[in-house]
Amino acid sequence: MKIAVLNPGSMGITIAAALKFAQNDVYWLNKSRSPATIDRVRTLDIHELGSLNQLGNMDGIVSVCPPDAAEAVAKQVSASGFNGLYLDANAIAPDTATRVAQIIGTAYVDGGIIGPPARTPGTTRLYLSGANRVQVQSWFKGSVLEVVCMDDSPNAASSVKMCYAAYTKGIGALILAIRALAKEKNVEEALLNEWNISQPDLPGRSEMIAKGSAAKAWRFSGEMREISQTFESGGLPGGFHQAAAEIYRRMSDLKDVPDPSLAQVIDEILCA
Amino acid sequence: MKIAVLNPGSMGITIAAALKFAQNDVYWLNKSRSPATIDRVRTLDIHELGSLNQLGNMDGIVSVCPPDAAEAVAKQVSASGFNGLYLDANAIAPDTATRVAQIIGTAYVDGGIIGPPARTPGTTRLYLSGANRVQVQSWFKGSVLEVVCMDDSPNAASSVKMCYAAYTKGIGALILAIRALAKEKNVEEALLNEWNISQPDLPGRSEMIAKGSAAKAWRFSGEMREISQTFESGGLPGGFHQAAAEIYRRMSDLKDVPDPSLAQVIDEILCA
Numbered sequence: 001m002k003i004a005v006l007n008p009g010s011m012g013i014t015i016a017a018a019l020k021f022a023q024n025d026v027y028w029l030n031k032s033r034s035p036a037t038i039d040r041v042r043t044l045d046i047h048e049l050g051s052l053n054q055l056g057n058m059d060g061i062v063s064v065c066p067p068d069a070a071e072a073v074a075k076q077v078s079a080s081g082f083n084g085l086y087l088d089a090n091a092i093a094p095d096t097a098t099r100v101a102q103i104i105g106t107a108y109v110d111g112g113i114i115g116p117p118a119r120t121p122g123t124t125r126l127y128l129s130g131a132n133r134v135q136v137q138s139w140f141k142g143s144v145l146e147v148v149c150m151d152d153s154p155n156a157a158s159s160v161k162m163c164y165a166a167y168t169k170g171i172g173a174l175i176l177a178i179r180a181l182a183k184e185k186n187v188e189e190a191l192l193n194e195w196n197i198s199q200p201d202l203p204g205r206s207e208m209i210a211k212g213s214a215a216k217a218w219r220f221s222g223e224m225r226e227i228s229q230t231f232e233s234g235g236l237p238g239g240f241h242q243a244a245a246e247i248y249r250r251m252s253d254l255k256d257v258p259d260p261s262l263a264q265v266i267d268e269i270l271c272a
Numbered sequence: 273m274k275i276a277v278l279n280p281g282s283m284g285i286t287i288a289a290a291l292k293f294a295q296n297d298v299y300w301l302n303k304s305r306s307p308a309t310i311d312r313v314r315t316l317d318i319h320e321l322g323s324l325n326q327l328g329n330m331d332g333i334v335s336v337c338p339p340d341a342a343e344a345v346a347k348q349v350s351a352s353g354f355n356g357l358y359l360d361a362n363a364i365a366p367d368t369a370t371r372v373a374q375i376i377g378t379a380y381v382d383g384g385i386i387g388p389p390a391r392t393p394g395t396t397r398l399y400l401s402g403a404n405r406v407q408v409q410s411w412f413k414g415s416v417l418e419v420v421c422m423d424d425s426p427n428a429a430s431s432v433k434m435c436y437a438a439y440t441k442g443i444g445a446l447i448l449a450i451r452a453l454a455k456e457k458n459v460e461e462a463l464l465n466e467w468n469i470s471q472p473d474l475p476g477r478s479e480m481i482a483k484g485s486a487a488k489a490w491r492f493s494g495e496m497r498e499i500s501q502t503f504e505s506g507g508l509p510g511g512f513h514q515a516a517a518e519i520y521r522r523m524s525d526l527k528d529v530p531d532p533s534l535a536q537v538i539d540e541i542l543c544a
Contacts, residue, residue: 094457114466125469127462150462159457164466166450167474171443174512177503178438184506185366185431190399190422194386194436197397202439231449234456235544237518239511240446246509272507 003060003139004029004049006073012064013040014117014124015089018143019062020046027058056081060139063088064113068222070096074103085132087111091165093226094155095233101130101154109136110154112161118145129156162230166241169220170227172209173244176251179206179262180269210265217251224248275332275411276301276321278345284336285312286389286396287361290415291334292318299330328353332411335360336385340494342368346375359383359408361398363437365498366427367505373402373426381408382426384433390417401428434502438513441492442499444481445516448523451478451534452541482534489523496520 004027005016020026029049030037041048055061055077061084063073070090077086086104088097089111101108109132115124121144128136129150137147150156182191195202213220224245228238250269254260276299277288292298301321302309313320327333327349333356335345342362349358358376360369361383373380381404387396393416400408401422409419422428454463467474485492496517500510522541526532 115470125466148462148465150459153458156457156459156462160454160459160462160466163450163454163457163459163463166453167447167471170446174442174446175439177508177512178435181438181503181506181508182432182435184508185428185435185502186425187422187428187432187435190420190428190432191435193420194397194432198387199439230457231453231515234453235542236449236453236456237515239513239515239518240449241511243503243509243511243515246511270507 001025001059001139002027002057003062004055004058005046005062005064006030006077007063007065007069008037008040009064010040011113011117012062013044014119015062015064015113015126015145016041016046017044018118018140018145020044021143022139022141024139029055052076052080056083058082059084060136061086062111063090065090066219066222067092067096067226070100071103074100078103078105083107085109085136087128087136089113089126090158091161091223091226092158093162093230093233094159095229096226097155097158107132108154109133110157111136112157112159112164114161114164118143120144122146127157127160129153159230162227165223166227166231169213169223169248170240170244172213173220173224173247174240175202175206175209176213176265176269177243177247179210180266183266184270207262210262211259213248214251214254214257214260214265217248218255221245221248221252273297273331273411274299274329275334276327276330277318277334277336278302278349279335279337279341280309280312281336282312283385283389284334285316286391287334287336287385287398287417288313288318289316290390290412290417292316293415294411294413296411301327324348324352328355330354331356332408333358334383335362337362338491338494339364339368339498342372343375346372350375350377355379357381357404357408359400361385362430363433363495363498364430365434365502365505366431367501368498369427369430379404380426381405382429383408384429384431384436386433386436390415392416394418399429399432401425431502434499437495438499438503441485441495441520442512442516444485445492445496445519446512447474447478447481448485448537448541449515449519451482452519452538455538456542479534482537483531485520486523486526486529486532486537489520490527493517493520493524 026046118124228241232238298318384399390396500513504510
């Protein structure tokens with residue numbers, strides 16, 4: 001199968017590698033062609049498409065992009081004359097997935113990726129739902145990316161991704177916000193002493209969360225807004241993840257800061 | 273010392289017991305005199321005050337009540353002619369503590385309790401701040417309630433309590449909200465399967481949180497609003513705990529339901 005991965009980032013390039021491993025003919029297309037993307041693609045021997053117009057020759061497309069861009073990418077693909085299967089593997093709300101499905105039509109397959117970039121078997125799962133899910137599953141046969149086929153719902157894979165990231169990325173933002181609050185209220189020492197007694201994992205976890213999320217916070221923010229919208233569309237309060245979006249937004253300038261400390265992260269959060 | 277504990281609930285009665293253990297003459301006053309309060313007080317041999325007017329004879333007062341009531345209680349005490357030391361041990365925002373301090377005057381001592389009702393040494397700490405903190409600390413000498421003296425700030429103890437509960441009670445509400453969302457979006461099974469692989473403590477934790485918080489949710493809601501206000505007064509987003517307040521508010525009808533299941537808790541959260 002000829003399959004194109006659009007905008008391959010650190011996750012997308014491992015999706016492309018999995019597709020290649022499963023004997024597909026893999027292409028990539030990224031209008032921005034940032035140095036980081038070029039570096040990533042060079043490590044794999046895959047074909048570059050010069051323009052959106054060449055998508056018409058593809059059997060399949062995988063969209064892996066920041067959640068804010070998912071609809072715009074779908075519109076570009078829809079206008080390109082492409083008529084294969086379209087896997088949207090983005091961290092988007094089920095309502096957003098439904099809108100992408102309306103743009104793409106019957107070729108839409110809903111996806112959600114859980115885990116880090118897929119380099120080792122067992123770490124990373126691609127959830128799929130929708131009518132063509134089994135066909136898309138076959139694209140990844142034998143690769144390190146485990147595929148979990150759900151039902152034919154056009155947005156179940158996005159829903160499970162939203163629920164999952166609501167915890168992992170929500171709790172990260174909450175812990176960093178609490179560290180910032182303790183500093184602002186001048187009770188850091190007392191809080192850390194208490195945590196050392198009764199929540200002994202939290203001092204170390206806050207350090208790890210700061211280091212692990214600083215470079216990625218710029219794109220977590222949009223994902224948090226999608227999760228907030230998911231809660232609200234389900235009649236549940238969206239405030240947890242509106243707040244998480246704001247915390248990650250304040251951290252977005254740390255994107256290119258090498259190895260920032262927790263203290264730096266707290267300062268970014270407080271200097272809104 | 274003659275010390276009165278106002279409105280002794282499950283926490284307050286252990287505070288009264290600690291005061292008695294430390295050789296104080298302990299009194300209680302509770303206008304509602306609910307059967308649960310009467311039962312609690314009967315287990316301790318402490319004196320009942322018939323009315324607020326009798327507070328004038330006390331050397332100290334401890335206020336332990338739902339956060340929403342802290343200011344009203346302080347106003348009643350202020351009007352009673354009491355002129356000893358007033359310990360507000362409630363889970364209130366530092367701004368609320370400042371308002372209570374303005375009502376009470378120089379006799380105000382800020383407190384925050386961390387841990388379960390104090391029945392075993394080492395489980396429960398009373399944080400104290402403000403000018404008279406050392407004198408209040410001496411009230412509890414040798415008892416199971418450990419006292420941590422902070423600085424002379426009129427609200428540092430409340431601040432550390434807010435930061436602490438922001439995590440423990442915030443995460444509880446978040447996990448229950450996610451379980452409700454997964455049910456509403458019809459992806460419970462997929463989420464639990466994924467959690468079993470990559471977040472294996474969360475299925476069991478959600479059961480425990482539901483059981484542990486159902487009966488107390490009615491009063492957690494006000495505490496979450498105090499925490500939300502604390503974040504906002506510190507220039508940080510208050511949404512996490514606005515959402516948590518709403519989750520606990522929806523659970524408040526479970527106050528008297530014996531041993532509710534997680535499924536019941538989820539239904540309460542979804543039937544807003």
